[in-house]
Amino acid sequence: MILYITMKIDLSTIKSPADIKGFDIEKLELLSEELRAALIKKLAAHGGHVGPNLGVVEATVALHYVFDAPKDEIVFDVSHQSYVHKMLTGRIGAFIDPTRYDEVTGYSSPQESEYDLFEIGHTSTSIALATGLAKARDLKGGRQNVVAFIGDASLGGGMALEALDYAPELGSNFIVVLNDNQMSIAENHGELYNHLATLRKSNGQAENNIFKALGYEYIYVAEGNDLRSLIKAFRNAKDKDHAVLVHINTMKGMGLPVAEAHKEEFHFNGPFDPKTGSPLNPVAAESYTEMFAMKMLQLMHADKNVVTLTAGTPAAIGFSEELRKQAGSQFVDVGIAEQDAVTMTAGLAKGGARPVMGVVSTFLQRAYDQLSHDVAINNLPAVFVDFYTGVYGMNDVTHLGLFDVAMVSNIPNIKMIAAANAEEYLAMIEWAVAQTEYPVVVRTPGGSVVHAGKTPSSDFLRYDVIEKGEEVAIIGYGALLQNALKAAELLKAKGIVPTVINARNLSEVDAECLDSLKGYRHVITIDDGILNGGVGQKIAAYLAHEGVKTTCLGLKNQFMDRYNAAEVLKENGMTPEQIAQTALE
Amino acid sequence: MILYITMKIDLSTIKSPADIKGFDIEKLELLSEELRAALIKKLAAHGGHVGPNLGVVEATVALHYVFDAPKDEIVFDVSHQSYVHKMLTGRIGAFIDPTRYDEVTGYSSPQESEYDLFEIGHTSTSIALATGLAKARDLKGGRQNVVAFIGDASLGGGMALEALDYAPELGSNFIVVLNDNQMSIAENHGELYNHLATLRKSNGQAENNIFKALGYEYIYVAEGNDLRSLIKAFRNAKDKDHAVLVHINTMKGMGLPVAEAHKEEFHFNGPFDPKTGSPLNPVAAESYTEMFAMKMLQLMHADKNVVTLTAGTPAAIGFSEELRKQAGSQFVDVGIAEQDAVTMTAGLAKGGARPVMGVVSTFLQRAYDQLSHDVAINNLPAVFVDFYTGVYGMNDVTHLGLFDVAMVSNIPNIKMIAAANAEEYLAMIEWAVAQTEYPVVVRTPGGSVVHAGKTPSSDFLRYDVIEKGEEVAIIGYGALLQNALKAAELLKAKGIVPTVINARNLSEVDAECLDSLKGYRHVITIDDGILNGGVGQKIAAYLAHEGVKTTCLGLKNQFMDRYNAAEVLKENGMTPEQIAQTALE
8 A cells, every 4th residue: 555655657757648558557546646636736827627627537547548549539529628638648748847838728739739630629529520530430441449528518519419310320430438527517408417317327227318219339337537447438338340328427626626516616717726716816807798697687687578598608608606596587508509599599589588698709600500590581689799709809719709790790680789898888788688670799899898988879780980080090899999099099199180980880881981981091990800701891892882992900811729919919910000000001 | 971072171261270170080181181182283383392291281280270379389390391381371372273372482481471480491490499489488477389390300400409408498388299201301311210210110119218318208199190190199298388299100292102102302393293203394404413413423433532421412412312322331411410511521531531511502501610610720621512502592581592602701721612614613623622731612603504615724712814804804703703704795895895803712812813903993893692791892802902993793681582583683783784884884
């Protein structure tokens, strides 16, 4: 016993899974402890997905012990739980050396390692990706194992279910590891989770097994944090010539008491005190998400037909567990199922309720057709409020907020309106919920809260001329309206008084407003996102017909990972100084 | 007996479901016969969804007999099978009077009737729509029944499964009628269908019942074309305070021998001889779909790593049952699961295969996020060929091909290229499959096949200057390049020689080519789809910076139903004559 207690594994020697293949079970257990301790240390200092990774330490060790990656192909769903995988596949330095913490991204990344097959960040894609790998293998006559590792919450996403349905039809080796930690980001929703509970309670023996119904060989692991059980199950699943699903019962946040006790709060965290769980850098008192939640509570209190919806991300739209309780049956969380949520708003609106879906901009992408068909063609007055938008939105390559304007603003019937400050934001939400003529998407500004200090002009489908000048016009919206205003100040210092316009209706140009710019020397537009498909090109096309010189500023059409907003604005000529300079051309 | 044989129901007297409430079972059976006979007569003369509607005559009669629409709310999935519903809800004239056949659309339409709750045309939406109706009802304290009527193939779509998972959580009345006709448009795919077969074979008694697993009360109807059985089951499901799923076993094409025998061919038809099934207006010998299928067979034959994929619509991309057999394991049909198919291409490309997904333009909308994330962020060389695009695409409001350019061309990394004629089309497909640098979307021209009669210039990411003129430039692409060429002829007759450009790269402007237009008097762009988010606005934004007068032509941003292409082109100033006239301005 003393031997094991004093023996320490030097984690820095783990360069690849080959380095753990010779370990016996005790050493693998020790390795798991060391990995978990290192993980807690990094996460407390650096932040990241705490609960998801602590829950799968043993499962990841067992996977790499049993399977032979990269020959065997493992796809992590969302890949927010792939930290231990990174630790075991040549990237341990980024977890044990504080100076190197930022060397790895928070998701799987083929640019980092051949062990990472895809850039992933949205849920429910792993099984479909794995079916593609398996089919390619079969065409080539390969023999490797293909493994999709997916959480219980992600399994409820439509495309995961589509692929779960299809995969056994391949008729060849295919392994799904279902990591059942009994949680979504918040609590789980949907009947699938009751079914998983039934399976757990019966030690995998319950009747009406959905996985058996779909043709899978089903293996249940009651102790999903126990290495012996996991290794046995994975060995059992390996090299089979058909589809196998291994259902492992794990504990989210395992090994960190505050994370075990507060699973929702410890899904993703900034730096925190590992003992108390208290954040080291408390967030600013004021945020648009909180503003949204408070406004919705007020509107729901005033009218019981107002409903707030989310697809599995209540906290991201300001609804903590406490606020969800206050909202009661007027708060709907359908689980990670954006398509269902968006189309449910259409049914709610048709049924006379006033649905408001709060949604992270990048996740709204998952329901384009539902937005276009069920909401827009039917012209139903559903309301969507999208978050983390534009240059100041999230900056992981898989969570960018740069594409929502191009995606939404070109769908007919929908009015997409962008708020530039707190006053406009709250007024827009009130207006959107009160009206019943249009589907409306309200774009929450990215970044910190800005106060205009005055009531916004009220017709949100018209542009707002904030300053009336001459010869030069600067047109912006959302968070970047500030850059237009600052550029105007710089120009005024040089004796030029430009017109500054808030182009808050992103769906259609305000022809009357733009007509007043005929004869202008130079019009500059600023898109808060990619240039292509945005507001500037619509304005330019309108003005080009009149031959008005127009310069469209916006982001180059590319995916960027973990970018710096200030740098990106500079690269694209969008700082106030650069805008003023361009205006002088 | 003689009584019933001679007794005829005057269908024209059926104005609403109330008119059949007093019928006894024999009269309901007679009604069903009459409805079916009328339906066959209309469909043979007019065309439409034959098999789906013939299969649900009895189920629809039973629904309206048992439930009290429009108070009870019935949502038909896809709604291509809602003809009998229309016949029973005030629209019988459009089915029995040949002069009025075109009075109704082929899908449910609230503009036609209060019995139709939504414009629907894409699959798998009914359950989510119904959850919205049910939730609105519950908030208001209503008591009506909410029914989602969905086919077995549509149930495999991800959003149907999301909603199926969520609905029982409402904890209130909710009825799903699963119309199991054992077919998709073509044969079914996915394990769910084996499961349904198991349920049918066991008369609903099989273990591992997926619907019971998800918390539904499950009712099986073995004879889904028998009114007594259906009425009994629907009565049993009615007014319950929880979720019930009624699984009905129906026969697609029932009552028309050729449709019963050839279920795939008789899913949707133009006018046909009801005895032989032969089409009355055989299609033109040449089509882009057939061209695509032949080219893919050739490429698959040459390289076993080339794979053609479809999400449930093989015939729409030219792959008849015979051609699918020829393609063997290199043809993949995942069922109606566009998300799964698109993301599977990413896995295939990563695994070294060469995936080519053929997809109807309007259905590609269902996988925007998968295209953006799994394919584009990963920059994998998957190929998509989209069909029924632009002004000459399908003209039902739910199947428009007007939005694909705005949707796809603004996603980074993807190269969306449009073919203007057969030679360019085949060359683009060959190039897309041969290269491994980019995800590529090849846009199939809408309308009839055009031959250029010469080999296209080969760098498809560059614009093609077809005619070099001066002062005026006309820029088009795809099927509407013809209008640019015709307008040029008209101008030449007036002594003006315009430059004509094929802007075949829809994703980015060809800066070098556009730079050659500096100093032009007037540039005209023609988008084959909506103007917003398209190619013209990108070109205008580029040229506006130089102050070049540019006029962007394209369709107004609106949903249109059953439009006439020639009229729409005229309304938007896009006929050759109008384009020439605009150029003269």
